[in-house]
Ligand SMILES: [Ca+2]
């Protein structure tokens with residue numbers, strides 16, 4: 001008798017990744033919209049130091065992500081996604097756990113039924129799993145592919161790499177929308193539950209995005225300061241943008257460890273900060289980097305005028321074009337973080353070419369000519385990667401055919 005071992009080297013079809021979070025800024029201030037009462041905590045995490053927890057009694061708990069360009073236009077970034085979810089207490093009423101919205105309007109969504117079933121839905125078309133999740137208090141990989149069928153239609157979902165539900169006709173996924181919601185939102189009634197979320201990545205394409213985990217590389221030294229200075233006027237900038245959670249304050253009381261600022265009117269005042277290397281962040285030679293994304297938290301010193309900027313990874317990998325934003329989304333005078341501080345993201349590079357042992361750099365540029373002051377109290381780089389080589393991963397990809 002002969003055994004034939006088939007190594008199924010079926011790598012996921014990587015789409016264009018557009019967003020990464022592992023909740024590693026350590027604060028709900030990482031997110032522009034908070035629904036109900038979610039929390040960021042560091043006790044029960046899948047990877048890194050923080051994860052999202054939703055532990056309400058008859059209320060919602062979710063965060064919403066979006067990316068506003070300079071002038072306030074919302075970028076359309078979201079179509080498919082992956083996250084990890086850990087249920088300590090099952091929802092007592094059917095609830096959305098992951099959704100893509102157009103503004104405040106739900107489009108594609110995954111619903112966790114109180115039975116433990118998962119349902120993909122666009123509000124009309126649905127498919128519901130016969131498999132059931134339980135309150136097993138274990139992390140499960142949830143992959144959500146929107147637009148898998150011919151013509152970009154259809155929604156489907158996998159749990160722990162096994163497809164649980166699929167439908168082939170919804171046309172909603174043919175569009176890419178501007179808002180991603182992570183967490184628990186009741187449909188008919190408010191839920192009671194205890195559920196954790198971590199390691200989320202999104203794409204503007206149709207794809208199952210695969211397993212992975214998110215780390216946030218933090219500042220370790222200055223690279224190029226430009227005309228940026230510390231809040232106290234100091235010239236060592238990284239100690240003000242390396243804090244987790246950020247510690248930004250009002251302009252009148254800022255210090256060299258709370259935030260940095262630029263009052264430049266040159267039109268291009270760039271600060272470039274070296275972060276931890278990929279190696280220091282925990283990524284080894286056998287690991288696969290799925291995507292990288294710069295992130296900053298910023299605001300305007302006083303409300304007068306609009307301060308524009310860009311954010312990107314400047315080197316390792318190279319080649320990114322800065323993504324525009326208004327400091328603080330132009331919502332007015334910063335106060336103690338997170339009040340009127342806003343998070344902005346750079347473009348996402350999938351499968352980047354990097355040197356693991358070298359620091360990547362994150363760049364924030366003030367791009368307007370006003371003398372009004374722009375501030376930043378955090379800069380860093382999210383990296384989503386898949387650990388390589390463990391036996392458990394290999395085992396799943398081997399099929400024995402007698
Ligand atoms: Ca995390």
Ligand SMILES: [Ca+2]
Pocket residue numbers: 238239240241242243257
């Ligand atoms: Ca510091």
Ligand SMILES: [Ca+2]
Pocket residue numbers: 300302303304305306307330331332
């Ligand atoms: Ca303003």
